Amino acid sequence: MNARDRAAEAAAGVRDPEMPMLTLADLGILRGVEVIPDGRGGETVVASITPTYTGCPAMATMRDDLVHRLNDAGFPRVEVRVVLDPPWSSDWISERGRAALREAGLSPPGPARRASGPVALTLGPPRRAPACPRCGSTATRPTSEFGSTACKALYRCTDCLEPFEHVKEI
């Protein structure tokens, strides 16, 4: 395996600090890994990440975790860059990531709304019908559009009564 592949593999294995069942690669937060030779036999790994939400307080931890993981993989010089464009979308969560969310009792996001033109006002309940991660019923009701982290809404299953978290579409 060449240096770039080794660095990419190490970076891809770093887990999200708030949803540790997902790696940064599963979440679509890791946007790229490059190995840049310095011309003197050394090299710097440049890893690019994008925040899920602008105020995501986990960004600094992700940066530190990436640096540590890459250091451990034999890359002493690591630079973590922020990519703001294009903005993160929940559509970037991988199939493996969605399965891991379900496995952990969280409901994965549906398709995000398209980002152009004015955003239509929604005064009714959110237009989505997440399935209960416990019993699979789609008879679920939103408790709140905001949850324990910026990326989650709160739901309750009206069949089995299980409260659960739904990863929001953005």
Add this chain to the structure above:
Amino acid sequence: MNDDQTTGTPGSVFDGLVEAGGDSSQWAFGTGFEDPLAGVDTTVPDGAAPAALAAYCLMLGDDALIMSQRLAEWCSRAPDLEEDIALANMALDLLGQARLLLARAAAADPGAVPALPAGSPVPAEDALAFFRDAGGFRNVRLAEVPNGDFAHVVVRLLLFATARLALLERLRGSRDGVLAAVAAKGVKEVAYHRDWAGRWFLTLARGTSESRRRLVAALGALWPLLPELFAPHPVETSLAATGVGVDPASIGDEVDAVLAQVLAVSGVDRPDAAPAPGPSGRDGDHTAAFGPLLAEMQEVARAHPMGLW
């Protein structure tokens, strides 16, 4: 923070929490702040004056920062846990937007950043948030007036988020890459804020006579502060002309249409209150309530200008 010797003092209760010579970055945000725009191209676009771009970023950033501070004051005071969490979430989204916008202001014009003692580790966006005096803040008054009851925060958020969403939708086309990116992300976040406020507006209007009375009172009190959000400041006009900013006058119709929809569904009349006279927050003139807000927000940072967080 660790601007004292706490973690290294022999016999301290903190002994053992951090390995000797080990890495303490797992604590809070680590011991070193990193640039939130690390690796992002912050070149000022052709035709935009750096000082004007910085002032514009402060306007957008201060609106978010001060609104965030008022929302954060709700923490532990909301009617139930879900709404407490919702208000804190929205405060966090706006704080994130403020951080990027203040960092962008500093990158455009380092002269806008207050001077701190030599060797201070305070990053530029924190220096702007915590070490500017009231006259340096460019937020609108709607963001700063004191909190009231739950109906008050619902109405304030409805007005604020409806206008901010319309503005960010247009700002996605900015020639400044950072502003365009912050806007593209902000649209997704603020759409949730507006819809939360719209749903609660409807719920309170159609709830009990008491909830409706409070809602109408809050609407009447805050409505006069809305026109300030559409009044173009010369900085906004000049940046709109170069395709970097958005003329706030251009969002009036869209905001009107959205608010008319919410009012109609809720069966609430549009207030006919005149615009609030008085100073413009965009010029750094603020209400009497702004000083105490800043004092609370800035107190700890100002007491420790050499602090590392």
